Amino acid sequence: MKGKVSQELVFHRLEQAKEDLRTSKLLHREQIYKAANNRAYYSIFHAIRSILALEPIDFKRHKDVIAYFNQNYVNTEIFPRSMGRRIARANQVREDSDYDDEFTVNPENTLVQIQTAEDLIQLVEEYINNKLSI
Numbered sequence: 001m002k003g004k005v006s007q008e009l010v011f012h013r014l015e016q017a018k019e020d021l022r023t024s025k026l027l028h029r030e031q032i033y034k035a036a037n038n039r040a041y042y043s044i045f046h047a048i049r050s051i052l053a054l055e056p057i058d059f060k061r062h063k064d065v066i067a068y069f070n071q072n073y074v075n076t077e078i079f080p081r082s083m084g085r086r087i088a089r090a091n092q093v094r095e096d097s098d099y100d101d102e103f104t105v106n107p108e109n110t111l112v113q114i115q116t117a118e119d120l121i122q123l124v125e126e127y128i129n130n131k132l133s134i
Helices: 007-029 033-052 062-074 081-100 107-131
Strands: none
Touching: 007 033, 007 107, 033 062, 033 081, 033 107, 062 081, 081 107
C-alpha cells in the first residue's frame, strides 16, 4: 500500500533498527544467541522498512518487504547484491533460531548476523541521507 512520505517514519524505523542491533549485541554478550539472531534480523527488517518509507510503500508480510527490497534495491544494484544474499541468510538463521528446536547456534554465526545488520544500517543511513539531502 502506498501513502505519503514521512521523514519522521523513516527515522523512526531507522532508530528501531539501531535499537534492535544494540539489543542483539547485548544478547550476544550474554550468550543468548537465538534471541540475538532474532534481534539482528529485526534490525535488518526495520532498516529495510525505513527505506520503503521513502517511497512510501509497506507490506504486511516480512517476505513481501524483503522481496520488494530485493527487486527494487538489490537487483537494481542500489544496494550490493552481496547484501541481498546476506539478508536472505539472516532471515533463514532467524527462522531456524525461532522455530527449529534442534537448530544449534554458535557465537561466530551470531556475529555474522550482527555484522550484516551493522553493515546494512550503515548503507541505509547513507542512502537516506543522500535521498533526503541531509
